[in-house]
Amino acid sequence: RRQPNFTKVDQLRPGTHGHNLIVKVVDSKMVVQRGREGGPQGRQMRIAECLVGDETGIIVFTARNDQVDVMKPGTTVELRNAKIDMFKGSMRLAVDKWGIVKAAESPAEFTVKEDNNLSLIEFELVTVVE
Numbered sequence: 001r002r003q004p005n006f007t008k009v010d011q012l013r014p015g016t017h018g019h020n021l022i023v024k025v026v027d028s029k030m031v032v033q034r035g036r037e038g039g040p041q042g043r044q045m046r047i048a049e050c051l052v053g054d055e056t057g058i059i060v061f062t063a064r065n066d067q068v069d070v071m072k073p074g075t076t077v078e079l080r081n082a083k084i085d086m087f088k089g090s091m092r093l094a095v096d097k098w099g100i101v102k103a104a105e106s107p108a109e110f111t112v113k114e115d116n117n118l119s120l121i122e123f124e125l126v127t128v129v130e
Contacts, residue, residue, distance in 0.1 A: 004080060010056035010116065014091055014123050017083035021093075022104055023052040024112050028063070028071045052077065052093065054108070057116035061093040067101040076104040089122040 004020040028050040035044030048063045050071040063071045081099030
């Protein structure tokens with residue numbers, strides 16, 4: 001197995017995927033919680049929007065179901081095979097079933113640069129006609 005190539009938050013671009021990042025969770029808030037705890041498997045759905053970042057900037061990460069438990073503020077998290085989803089013209093980081101979200105083995109040494117929020121930049125879809 002080859003070592004993953006880690007990306008910095010400020011290098012993320014719309015429509016890209018396959019990113020590996022080590023980020024700190026700045027904030028996390030539950031936006032959707034459906035189903036009952038201990039209900040039938042697969043019936044419960046949880047989505048949290050988490051502000052994550054590194055020393056280059058921050059971005060909103062959409063955590064789903066089990067990922068929500070990992071995304072506690074102050075935790076250093078390793079994201080494997082993350083992709084950029086566009087939501088209302090802004091970038092969101094997400095990890096689907098092909099990726100991994102796990103707490104990092106050791107806390108990150110960096111301070112999160114909170115004044116560079118990539119999710120606040122609005123992108124406009126421009127159709128290029130050749």
